[in-house]
Amino acid sequence: MRSQPQVMILGTGRAVPERILSNADLEKMVDTSDQWIVERTGIRERRVAKPGTPLSELASAAARAALEDAGLRGDQIDLVVVGTVTGDMKFPSTACIVQEQIGAKRAAAFDLSAACSGFLYSLQVASGLMAVGGYRHALVIGGEVLTSMVDWSDRDTCVLFGDGAGAVVLGPSREDRGLLGLHLGSDGAHSRLLYNAGGGSLFPPSAASVEGNLHVIRMEGREVFRHAVSAMVEALQDVLRQTGFSLQDLDLLIPHQANLRIIEAVAKRFGVAPERLFVNVDRYGNTSAASIPIALDEVRKSGRAKSGDLLGLVTFGAGFTWAAGIVKL
Numbered sequence: 001m002r003s004q005p006q007v008m009i010l011g012t013g014r015a016v017p018e019r020i021l022s023n024a025d026l027e028k029m030v031d032t033s034d035q036w037i038v039e040r041t042g043i044r045e046r047r048v049a050k051p052g053t054p055l056s057e058l059a060s061a062a063a064r065a066a067l068e069d070a071g072l073r074g075d076q077i078d079l080v081v082v083g084t085v086t087g088d089m090k091f092p093s094t095a096c097i098v099q100e101q102i103g104a105k106r107a108a109a110f111d112l113s114a115a116c117s118g119f120l121y122s123l124q125v126a127s128g129l130m131a132v133g134g135y136r137h138a139l140v141i142g143g144e145v146l147t148s149m150v151d152w153s154d155r156d157t158c159v160l161f162g163d164g165a166g167a168v169v170l171g172p173s174r175e176d177r178g179l180l181g182l183h184l185g186s187d188g189a190h191s192r193l194l195y196n197a198g199g200g201s202l203f204p205p206s207a208a209s210v211e212g213n214l215h216v217i218r219m220e221g222r223e224v225f226r227h228a229v230s231a232m233v234e235a236l237q238d239v240l241r242q243t244g245f246s247l248q249d250l251d252l253l254i255p256h257q258a259n260l261r262i263i264e265a266v267a268k269r270f271g272v273a274p275e276r277l278f279v280n281v282d283r284y285g286n287t288s289a290a291s292i293p294i295a296l297d298e299v300r301k302s303g304r305a306k307s308g309d310l311l312g313l314v315t316f317g318a319g320f321t322w323a324a325g326i327v328k329l
Contacts, residue, residue: 005173005176005177005178005179005180005328006127006130006131006172006173006178006179007127007130007131007138007170007171007172007173007178007179008170008171008172008173008174008177008178008179008328009168009169009170009178009179009296009327009329010069010070010071010072010137010168010169010170010171011066011067011068011069011070011071011072011168011169012065012066012069012166012167012168012169012293012296012297012300012301013061013062013063013064013065013066013067013068013069013166013167013168013297014062014065014164014165014166014167014290014293014294014297014298015058015059015061015062015065015164015165015166016047016058016162016163016164016165016284016287016294017047017048017049017050017053017058017163017164018047019047019048019049019050020045020046020047020048021045021046021047021048021162022044022045023037023038023043023044023045023159026158026159029152029158030152030153030154030155030158030159031155032155032159037159040259040261041159041160041259041260041261041281041285042259042260042261042263042279042281042282043159043160043259043260043281043282043285043286044282044283045282045283045284045285046161046162046163046283046284046285047162047163047164047284047285047287048147048162048163049145049147049148049163051148053145053163054088054094054097054145055082055084055086055087055088055094055143055144055145055165056088056094056097056098056101058143058145058163058164058165059082059084059094059098059141059143059165059167060097060098060101060102061165062141062143062165062166062167062293062297063080063098063102063139063141063167064102065167065297066139066167066168066169066297067102067139067169069169070169070171072137072169073103074102074103074104074105075103075104075105075106076137077102077104077107077137077138077139077169078106078107078108078134078135078136078137078138079107079108079109079126079129079130079133079135079137079138079139080095080096080098080099080104080107080108080109080110080138080139080141081095081109081110081111081112081122081125081126081138081139081140081141082094082095082098082109082110082111082112082122082141082142082143083111083112083113083114083117083118083119083121083122083140083141083142083143083289084111084112084113084118084141084142084143084144084288084289085113085115085118085144085196085288085289085318086143086144086145086146086148086149086288087111090199093109093110093111094111094143095109095110095111095141096109096110098139098141102139104139107139108135112125114186114289114317114319114321114323115194115288115289115317115318115319115321116256116258116286116288116289116291116315116316116317116318116321117184117256117289117315117316117317117319117321117322117323118142118288118289118317119140119141119142119166119289119290119291119292119293119315120182120184120292120313120315120323120324120325121184121321121323122140122141122142122289123140123168123170123179123182123325124182124184124323124325126138126140126170127170127179127182130170136171136172137169137170137171138169138170138171139167139168139169139170140167140168140170140293141165141166141167141293142165142166142167142288142289142290142291142292142293142294143164143165143166143289143290144163144164144165144287144288144289144290145163146161146162146163146217146286146287146288147161147162147163149196149215149216149217150216150217151213151216151217154216156219156221157216157217157218157219157221159285160258160259160285160286161217161285161286161287161288162284162285162286162287163287163290164284164287164290164294165290165293165294166290166291166292166293166294166295166296166297167293167297168293168296176328177307177308177328177329178327178328179325179326179327180243180245180326180327180328181239181242181243181325181326182239182323182324182325182326183235183238183239183242183323183324183325184321184322184323185231185234185235185238185321185322185323186319186320186321186322187227187231187319187320188319188320190223190227190319190320191318191319191320193219193220193223193224193227193320194217194218194219194220194224194317194318194320195217195218195318196215196216196217196218197214197215197218198210198212198214198215198216199214199215225259225261225262227316227320228258228262228316228322229262229265229266229269231316231320231322232255232256232262232266232314232315232316232322232324233266233269233270234322235314235316235322235323235324236266236270236312236314236324238324239312239314239324239325239326240312240326243326245310245326247270247271247272247312249310250276250310250311250312250326251276251305251309251310251311252276252277252278252299252304252305252309252310252311252312253267253270253272253276253277253278253311253312253314254278254292254295254296254299254311254312254313254314255267255277255278255313255314255315256291256292256314256315256316256317257279257280257281257284257285257286257287257291257292257295258281258286258291258316259281259286260279260281260282262316263277263279263281266314278295278298278299278304280294280295280298288317289317291315292313292315296311296313299311300329305329306329307329308328308329309328309329310326310327310328311326311327311328311329312324312325312326313325313326313327
């Protein structure tokens with residue numbers, strides 16, 4: 001059953017590093033080729049932050065752009081949620097650092113860890129807190145500096161990831177526009193198929209953890225692919241049932257930009273025409289939690305999506321975690 005939305009997107013913003021790392025550049029770094037990468041991933045280039053760039057720098061830039069788009073100041077934000085697995089530090093949260101940098105002096109702030117699903121998880125948490133906690137305006141950010149944990153000698157993973165941040169400002173819904181439904185899921189039984197082991201309480205930072213190369217991304221690509229497609233299909237089906245819409249009602253489907261093969265496999269299951277499918281993985285690679293908010297800002301600012309359009313959002317990440325949402329702009 002369709003219900004009246006309580007929260008809507010008032011503004012969006014994105015920030016990506018200036019440096020572009022092309023497939024030709026990677027050919028000089030590792031045993032790979034442009035053809036091999038494009039055929040398996042659809043990625044042609046990705047954005048890479050300078051070493052030592054904190055996530056807060058990209059997140060704050062995306063937040064400022066979203067605030068400007070929404071016509072709000074930082075001190076009008078009541079809540080800041082950052083979805084990330086590559087925060088500036090173990091603590092304090094990157095959200096607290098962003099809060100200070102954008103002048104959101106009276107906002108509550110915290111980070112949320114759900115890997116590539118981090119933005120949609122954060123969107124659900126923020127909208128729920130707005131409904132019950134009296135927060136009027138919230139800033140939700142998905143951001144990563146994934147290249148800080150890439151093993152550049154592993155050709156199966158180093159070609160995949162890029163850096164960036166995307167942000168949305170949430171506020172009270174007007175008319176029937178807003179977040180119409182969100183579905184979250186997880187399955188910890190598969191946590192060892194995609195992970196970064198070093199730096200936590202299991203393997204604290206040490207000379208041994210560095211020598212053991214524990215601080216990099218490890219992934220069983222084929223297994224992740226299989227689970228990603230089935231979980232994203234199921235999540236999208238669930239949120240469509242929840243909201244009472246069909247896929248044909250959607251003006252645009254924005255999937256997590258992990259791999260073109262995954263995107264095309266999900267689209268094929270639903271019979272989505274190319275003109276109703278948004279893809280930018282060729283330009284950014286997999287930016288994890290930043291993927292969907294970057295895409296949201298691109299489709300709005302480019303005119304690919306306009307006020308009143310119905311968007312489907314779907315993602316999958318380490319954990320495993322997955323999520324899907326329906327939004328009316």
